[in-house]
Each structure stands twice: as structure tokens, then as C-alpha cells.
Amino acid sequence: MEIKLRDPKFLMKLSKLGSFHQSKLSFLRSFLKEFKDWKYSRDLFQLNDKGFGRAIYSFTKEKKTYSLICFANEIKDDERSDRVIATKWDAAFTLFDGIPTKEDVDRLSNNVPKQEVGRLSYKELTLSRANKSVRLFNHVVENLSKGQQPDKEFLSKVGYLYRTTAVYGSGKFGLADRFRIKNRDEICGPFRLEMMLVYLVRQFTFDQVNHIAKSISPKNAVELDNNISRTLGIGNSTGLGMAPFIVNHPTLLNNWITARETVLKKIREIEKVSKNDLDIFYQCLIKSLKNITSWHTDSEFQKEKIKNLIFDLKKFIKFMKDEFKFENSYQFNNIYMWAEENLNDECIEYIVSMMMEPYDKIVDPLVSKMSSNEEKYFNIPVGRTIEDLRNIIEKNYSEILKIDFSKEENNKNFWFISKNKEEPRIGDRYIDDGSNLEQPLAIARDIKKLYDIVFTKKNSSKIGKFLLDNNHLRHVVRRVFISEKCPYAEIQDNTIGSKLMPIDMLRLKLSFFGAIKFDPRSDKWLRICMFQGAPLPSELSNFDKYWMYN
């Protein structure tokens, strides 16, 4: 039986994309798998009694080394902010390509703590900063220094000692350009170096609390129990910066979604699912309930989503117990079809993620296909015809063509870059200034404009000639031709409408990162946790691949 890939017009709606969850394809999981046989070491640890100073951690294999350089700084409580406008952080980090010399570390000590106003070089791969979760950090240090472990219940409410407020890569602030490293096998998956940075930062946070506790009370202090460390991840505050990314990188988005959809298709096509594989799926699902019931948020929007997810999961478990027939063929297809008919998007996508768990053989080959050579798709095929262009628009954008942009509600927002921090923002076109400097992220509206013009042109006319008079729509002409080759490249929704929830865009990207416990703080930013439950670096050579659900 051949199952079709899910239709982009239905899948690429923002509400659907905003219901995605982590899966075996997620970047932090594929990172751990790739680096499991690399040698981990802590190469330098020069912190003072209060935990301020520098540290270096590395992964090495044969002649290749990646080093995380950490700078822990003293800041005042009133200087601590997760917002992008902050200028000081509790710690700042960079991932160095190779083994840094003392001169490198000294150079970086003058630049990394300054983040956006510092300068990095082609030797550095990623850059980040993080703030302590102060209450939790102090609680852990205090207890360890008294010779006791911290309160697990208290820890689980937050889930991390530090949260990063930005992780930069790919040439930002002078960092190495992607082309310098793109041919390295170990980093063929997207965001692998960013994942490495965050993962090693997590270890730094454990070492730092242990060090401070011991400095306070050298005789009484104990180290944080590994079983407790494992339950802690790294938090992350994510704002609008991530949202334009998925619009600005259509081929990358396509490759992420294509990988996910291909896995789902192949799983649904399995005629005889083994009992063992079904058990893995079901056990992961049952165990994962713990992640949902311990998912704390003050957001009413998210609370409602969690409530519905739990309700639907109970319904699904009942179905599995009472109605599901293992003897029938195409078991996972039957499960999927039932979910489509009976559950909401949040739960359907949750189940899709879980279905991947037994199938390394299907998932693993697709991980390396999730990067994209964007240059390959940049050139507009100027020799093609207007007829081609119109046919692609009608085929790939039919949902978008239905939107009436003459209505205020469909044209309400505009995306812009803030002058203060060079970061994306979203404003109300009818209230805020700056819509004349709108970023090219209103794809649906511009596709509609393009279609209206194309409709009046001669079929045989060439695109090159069309562009002579219509270069104002060049950016969407390019996208239309990209969509021809990349069916999941476009969000099939209005990114400037009054009903837009920007956090749907953030959540889509974060789910591919492998984030859990999405905690929206407004419709424009949210907190998440990464690597919670993950093995420690010293355990990487042999770890439980279902650690997510332990």
C-alpha cells in the first residue's frame, strides 16, 4: 500500500505547525547520537570561590576537536534580563573550532561577554549567553553546601539552572561562515553546533554549582547527584527572532518537514508491525505522559492546549486498549487514521512523533537530509514562462489565494527590524509607525499580488521579460519556483493577519530543536527546556535512546 505524503496545504497551516512536538528527528537527539563516541573532557576550570571565571570543555575524535569556552561573570540582580535588550549576562559562551590557545581565550574574554557588540572570528562557530534561574541556582548551591541534595519537586517546576537567551551561529558577529564547515560529516544535521554548545553549557552549570557549594563548605559539601543532574536541562527564552527564520529559509523548512513526513509515510506503509515495535511506541507514549503532567505554564493559551492534549491522549489510550486490533495489517496507518478522525492537531502530531521511536532505520538516513544548500535554489529560472509560474501558484498556493487582503483584519500586522537591537518585531499597521520599512515576510499577500499581475500576462511570455517591469515582486517569483521543487517550503497561512499567533512559528522551529515544555509568556515569546533527562557527557558512550521519556 502506498501512502501519500500529507498535503502541504493542510499541514503547513500555522495552527498545525504550532502543534509539533520533539521527535527522534529533533536536532538535539541526533546531535547526541552523532557525538556518542567522541571523547568528552573538561580541559580548564578556573573559577573563583563565587563561581566566576573561565572554563573549557571539549569533544574530540581523531584529530578533530570542538571546545566550549565559558566565561562566568558577576552581575547585579537588576542587570539580569532575558530580553534581547540586556547587555550583561551571568555567563557567556563560544564554541571554538579546535583547541584554543591562551591568546585565543584572552581575545575571546574581551569579546564573548559583550555578545552582539563584541567581535568573533572564523575560528569560532557559535556564540551564546545565559542567565541563572536565580532561585533554583541558590537553592541548589545552598543545599549542596550543607551536604544535602536539593528538593526534586522544586527543581522539576523549573527544570534548569540556567537559561540561554540567544544562541548565534552561521557568520553572525564575525563567526565562521557556514561554507567553511558544511562538508564535515559530524555536523551534517542542522544546528548541530548550536546543540553542542547548549549541551556543554548544561554540564558547566552542574560543575559551577558543585564548585561554589564546595567553596562555601569544603568539608560538608556534596556534589549534585547524577540522577538529579540528568533531570535538569537548559532553559531558553525565545522571542520573535526565530519567527522570520522559517520564512527566510524556505528550502530548509521544506527539508525539515519533508523528513518528518517521509518518516510518517514509511511507518504508515509498514504492513506487519512487530509486537516489539508497537510496544516501544506505546511504552514511550505512556511514559511521556509524565512530561505533560509536569508541564508548568501560566499561559492560559498553553494550559488549554495541554488540557486538550491530556484529554485526547486518554481517549487514545482507551482506543488502544479497547478498540485497536493488532491482528490487522498496517497497524500504524490504522492508528494514524483513527487519530486524524478523533483527535485534535496537538495530539495527532504528538502521536506522529511517538510513532518514530521504534524506527531508527527509517529515521536515521533522513537526519542528514535536513540541511539545505540554499544557494542551489536561489537563481530564478528566467527562461520559464508565465504559464509555468501561474500553474505553480494555482497548484501550490490555492489556500493563500482565498485570503482577501483588502480586509483590514487580513492586513493588520507588519514585520520590521528594530533599530535598537537589530531584531525582528511585529507591529500593528494601523497603529505603529514603520510599515514603510516592512520586511518581506508577508508572503501570502505578495503571492496574491503576483497572481493578480500574472493573470493578465501572456502565457508564452518569459519570466526574465516579466521581471523587467515587475521587479518589486521578484522575491516571491523566486519563492514560487522554490515551492515547485520544495512542496513544504511555504507556510500556507497569513503571517500578517489579526489572528496570527507568532508563537506558532517559534514552536515549529523549537520542536525540531527538540525542545519540550513550551511555556508561552505572551503571544510573542516563550520559554522552553532542552536536554532535560539527557545523558551526561560522561555517559554518552552508552545511553538509553529513549531518555526523553524516563
Place this chain on the structure above:
Amino acid sequence: MRSYSEIETTIKRATKAKGFSWGISEEVGKNIRLLEMFGLPGLKNLNQYFKIYNISNFENIGEISPSNTAKGYYCPILCGLNFYDQSPLILKFNEIEINKIAFPLIFLSFLSRASEIIGKRIFLKMDNKEFLFNFNESIYSNYLSGDILEKSDKINIKFLDNKNNFSEDDWLEMHKLSIKTYVEESEESKSRTAGAGLTDND
């Protein structure tokens, strides 16, 4: 050092700020990155061009013909873009002459990309400077200065036929050498070492 990614992003935004559309700005960002990677002073030239862009009236070239002459000077961005967009159509002209173009180095980046999409090398001569565009893989030139080129009064462009840079004799000599790595077969080894049968008429 500024990364190429920073260069591309900043040029894209700067071009938009000068009044070009986002689509054109994307192209210019990509092209200046390209020039810089090939070791040509793209950013410096564009910066200088933008300084006078609003005070001089630069012309758009429109449809490209074998001979094109501006009354003032052509805008290298619009001229380059139109050359690129029309490149499959203007291939039929063996040679193209463009008279009077401002900041021609910016124009060159579009030719490099045009060479890739039409699948032909492009040769360009302006004054005593020569450039060979190799399918956007490299630019071969006798111009190594990092200076700003403010204008060119005459540019000659030639689409080069796809042909080898060697004679048939050179090829045969090489081929003769290469077959020395082959092993002579005996009648017996033919039947043992080949994958298929000696006759496959089934």
C-alpha cells in the same frame, strides 16, 4: 573580519534602504558576497555607488540588444539584473556592447551568475581589463587591484562556445597514456572475469 554572511545580510538591507525592491536587494546581497569571496572589492564599489546614487540619474537598460548606449550612465544593478534575467534570450547575440556604465565591478557579479544559468563561459573586456566568468565557479582576470572603478565607457561581452581548451592530438596522447593502466584479456579470462555472458541474445 566581517563574515560573508554578515556582508550579504547588510548589503541586502542597504540596497533595500536605497529604494530597490526586496527581490533585487536579495540579488545584490548575494552578488557582493560573491565578489568578496572571489577577492574583488564589491562592497567598496557598492558603497561608493550608493553615495552618488540619489544625486545622479542612472539609467535602466531595459531590453538588451547587441549594442546598448546610455545617455548618461547605466545603473550597474539594473543593468546587471536585466542582463542576468535576459541571458537565455540574448545568448543569440554573439557579442554585446554596453557603452557607459557606472561602477562596472558591480555589474560583473551578475555576469558571473548568468554564466552559471546559461551554462557558458562569458568573456568581458573593458579598457585593458579582461575577465573570464567560469560558470560562477571562479572569475579569471588580469585585474588584481582593489580599487574603485567608477565608470566604464565601453564594455564588450562575448558568450564563449562550450569547447575544450586542448586539441584532439593532445587528447589522443593523454588517452594513449591512460590506457596503459588497462589489463590485456585472454580468451579464457574473458569468460571468467566478465559480468555478463559472451553472447547475451536472450
